[in-house]
Amino acid sequence: MDFAKLMSAQIKKSKESAPPDSSNKKYLKRSELEAQRQAAYLAEQKAAEEARQERANKKRKAEEDEAEKEAERKEKRRRLAEESRQRREEEEREEERRRRKRLGLPDLPPPKKDDQGTPVPENEDIEDVELVRKLRALDEPAVLFGETHKQRLRRYKRRIGADNLAAITTDGPIPTTLQLVPEKDMKVDLNIPGDKEGRQFLFRQLASYFTMVLKEWDVTLARRTEDVKTSYQGKQAYAAMVQARENMRPMFKKMEKGDLEDSMLKPVVEIVLAAQERRYVDANDGYLRLSIGNAAWPIGVTMESYFTYPPEEESPVNHDILFRPGVAPDGSDTFTPRTLIYDLKGAFGSMKKVGALYEPEDDGALDQPGVWRSKPIIQRSQPIPPSAYQTHLDAGLKPPPLNTSTVRYWSDYSRLYYHPKSLVQLSEFELSDTLMPFETWEVGLDLFEKMEREVDVMDRDLRPFVEECDGMQGIQIMTGVDDAWGGWTSGWIEKLRDEYGKLSIWTWGLGDQGGNMAVPRERRLQQIVNSARSLNVLAEQSSVYIPMSNSPAKVPSYLSIDPSSPWHIGAIQSVAMESMTMPTRLRSSDNRRGTLQDLEESFNSTGKRRIAKLEMSIADPDVLSEKSSDRIAQAEKVGSMVPRQVSEGDDNQLADFDMEFFTKDYRIASTRGHKKEHIFGRAETSRGEWDVSGDVGRGRDPRDRFGSGPALQRFQASLLFPLLNSFPAIFDVGEGNASTVAVYTGLTTSTAVAEQVRSLEQIVRRIHSLDERESLCNGLQTIAEEYDEGWDSGSDSDEDF
Template identity: 45%
Template structure:
């Protein structure tokens, strides 16, 4: 097996990850004759519950602040505590005064799930926490509450990048977080394939995740590390926005060089088509929209016959690690030919960059990374496409898969983008835990999705703006290191970083 271990860092990350896990649970099949196309062992781990029964729980570690878990308990129906909850008075022989916080009432959705009854329809008003629409049981080791800070606290807000960095340092000195939290899950794997992180990048979680990834890279060497870096897309005051911008600059400087994939995600994006409807004030809604692209573009990593996913991320030189996340919803009655490249294989086919029919896509309905600015004039270095649910024409003229190494040589020779396309007949399912009104083109609770990860010169433009902000705001002691570091990253994404004149001089 090639397992993937997931880390969830913070409130926004857990909203997105909850949709992700609900989708993985929906792919399970319980009829032995119908095998799921998804290999569940990639993300789920077998175990033994408190009653000796076999369990199957997500291979994930969930970090969040005090008060952020809602009604989710560390010990659930699969892993109930067996010891007496009354620990006794110990050495204290005085009178006890017990103070308890007001318990959070369980939502109707969760109550019906536990009772095995049909779940009521969720709304933006009834979803108060990410656990309110969670459909899974987690292993007790997966739940890690950080009690040093409280959710939405005005006295000690968890906003400054350095605050998260310091918190990780303090916790790691006290517990060694890798030994306590990561190693038990990693040691269960036959062959750990990658570590996937959901995290905020424009608040203190950016600093927390940066130091965490430093430790992961030291411990796991060349293992793939995929980072989904979530940024707030709602309008805030100028002072708050400047703080977010500096936090994003620190995150991209510290995290992207250590990652195999670093994808900034604007949550929510401001530009969406008229066929997409969501409440921008509801994190349940906005994270659901993000999940339709993020879960779709990583689907090949879970299919039983995946090929070359990590290799396609590396492109032809392995230097472009910052990707843009984009997606489009394709109605069943639409002519797919205007979207589709010349794709004939049922799962995956590497596209030769010199073929006119297989050029990278530049127009998408939703751009989660740069919000649609400047996509037409950018230079694309590498693009990975995933088509799901679209029925491809597999008539005569089928072309065998091309060699990935040969495609890279052609890309170098022609100075053309590297492109790889995956196809999966599995459409994106609209679950009862998912907002049912987001996609107006959904039919029979499912939609066809085109999702893509793109490395392009737009990243250079984005980082250049970060350099400007950092040069004006960051303190003198950090400014030079940060600005110079961002400049080095930017240079590799500039269109002319390897110009024709370099070859003419030889």
């Protein structure tokens, strides 16, 4: 290898890779190379900084442009919102004018013009130093940026009312401009002042008291433990507090404006005064008088008498059990029944889903322009005209007497308003439709299952009412069982039992049940099959099942009822149902009160005898109160008293009633002879001064498992059954037009149930289809066996078998 040539090539290569130098130096120092590297790095960083600054400028400019656009959009939204608010307020004022014109009320006063700030008279001024001091005393900024003395004075005037009362909005549960008074000045006077200053001070007292109560309520709930807060009862308690606070806001607004009417102010003052004096029962009664006025009971139209009682007396009925408080759209309090009513199309009569208590229906809503370009063709059904009775009630006049020819629907004699969620119309079927009759059990069940697939009926219809209850005794169901309503209710009750497994569910099964001989034979047999299928399901899923015939099995001489009139039939049934369950609505402080479960334990000791027969007697309360032997004997002759005497040695030891709703019309002849009825247990409810304290007719205590004789538990209430002008004149037990009657009712379980069910099973076995006959008949036999266990022997029969 040529070493010289190799060295020459390496030197040439190093010269070519060396960086050029303006000084054409042959060699460079290491410091010069480092300086060149640093200069190149600084130039690169400068270029990057300039690029970053340019991007930041572009971004800032874009953000400024976007902020300007956003400000324009906000201003546009503000203008649109202001225009929408003004348009909405004008529509509300126009709607209120129409409502007042329809009700005959005076027209609305002209709206007040909102000026820009409070006008300051030229001769009224405050020095700047004094003005700053007053602003600081009100916790206001002394000086705002760019604010002149006149603007500062106007700002101060806005915070001071016309009567020199501080119009500061409080930070309490309900913010208000009323100046709150100290606790020592909250005691109100029963006399309402007539002057403006006195009324204004009264409003301040009421606002202060309600603010104090709401604050204490909120603090008390906040002190609870976390597990109590998250429980169902804890959430319900907090929801009640929130609802009470929201319900009081309209009253605070009226007090701020000073236009609270005397008709509302006086009861409110009575309630507050009673609460301040720790008379809480009187305060609750005053609230009920203010809230409900003259209300009524939806079935027998009797609850009006329970609500209208003298102020110095206490109602024995706890109205909150069957009625719920609410708030109408105008802010007024309402009191509507806790009920859910299903009916077919056209069965509600002239009643509207949304009545006068809530927002009126806007018939002109269909005339508004829609999404279609062409004008829609509107088909309006002919409305059902209201009856003369309802027309007079709406006008505040004395209604004319009702009769069987003027009562067309149950809404013709109804005397109360319902919540819109209480009325549910089944539009798939129409009342008295011959093409699609609502008569077979399968049709009702299929309709319920169809609705359940489309929407959760439980959550939509029932749950809103259940969530309002602090504690539920149970649920009562009134339904027909000899048509499609039996299938509908069977679907409903199975869902209820899945949701509320241990809750008491009482089912009142109404209908002819095949006993009306005026009905064609084919339809009568269909009614028997429907009743049997309803009995099989409802008796199993219900806590208590009470079959009720549309005509009593025993009709006393003092009862004049038209079997073809649903008005008469519903009236006599409502007397029995409403009186039998009277103990469940009495106040808890009353020792005569009994829950649904208490009544149930009286006659269903085993838990399996769920079918009970309902019986009733009616008497003149004057005869009972006088206790005259001659008048009682005369009344017993015409059948208006319960025959208290029973034969000696009778194991049943219980008296009979005048009327029995447990139908026996389709009972077939028994091949085993006549069997004497044995009574297992009974729950009795008396209204009036019935003589039930004697030893005759006394059964054993239901808690005594080892005693002899039927179990018996009695409940007594002094409140008589009221006969309002909407009630038919079917009782002839008193002298003249009696306004009240004494009622004695009983629910009994006995071996008669087994005989009734077996008779029904034998008829169904002959006429029902083969595919479901076996399961249905086996179910009925199982039900009947529960009433024969231990008593199917010759000792209870008139002849040996």
